[in-house]
Amino acid sequence: MSYFAHPTAVIDLPCEIGAGTRIWHFAHICAQTRIGRDCVFGQNTMVAEGVRIGDNVKVQNNVAIYAGVEIEDDVFLGPSCVLTNISNPRSQVSRKHLYEKTLLRRGATVGANATIVCGTTIGRYALIGAGAVITHDVPDYALMLGVPARQRGWVSRHGHPLVPDAQGRLICPETGWTYIVEENRMRCLDCPEDNLLPADFREGRQGFAHYRQNR
Secondary structure (H helix, E strand, O other): OOOEEOOOOEEOOOOEEOOOOEEOOOOEEOOOOEEOOOOEEOOOOEEOOOOEEOOOOEEOOOOEEOOOEEEOOOOEEOOOOEEOOOOOOEOOEOOHHHOOOEEEOOOOEEOOOOEEOOOOEEOOOOEEOOOOEEOOOEOOOEEEEOOOOEEEEEEOOOOOEOOOOOOOOEEOOOOOOEEEEEOOEEEEOOOOOOOOOOHHHOOOOOOOHHHHHOO
16 A cells, blocks of 8 residues: 555545555545655544545645535645535435536635635635635735735735835845736746746745735
């Protein structure tokens, strides 16, 4: 077996789990799922039948990933965040054939206790703040806060809020990479969104405290 599963985890076969993935205490991976390489599933997590998950996805404790959710590479799901698949659930009415697709694109982060209402797409490298409630699609690199969540700015690929400098440039304080916004869409000029991070940029060197201090 090329992946690790704690003895208390339940793995329903058949399913596909990539090399290097770790599945921890009391997790449940249902049949017909496809999970990529080097993922981590924390305690009391669940992946429903037929879900597709990319490589290097981190799922923290107490997260259930229901049918209808698709997760691309490098996504981070914070503790106890919520993903849904029906907008108008009723116990008496079966709508299993009407699951609404929720897509989390590459590199997105969902904060602890945030809720993603189904039928939405979370853009690449977007950052959903703790406790936020997402009710509509989120652009790439967007910083989303509140209930319901509203965009409060942009973040870099390393998760830092981007504030224009004196020349109006958006530069990540950790990497020095430059970002531009065109027609309300952000992109990075130094590392295309679908490229892997260069090895020298995979170790974090700067936390979030400096942003709080300078607000």
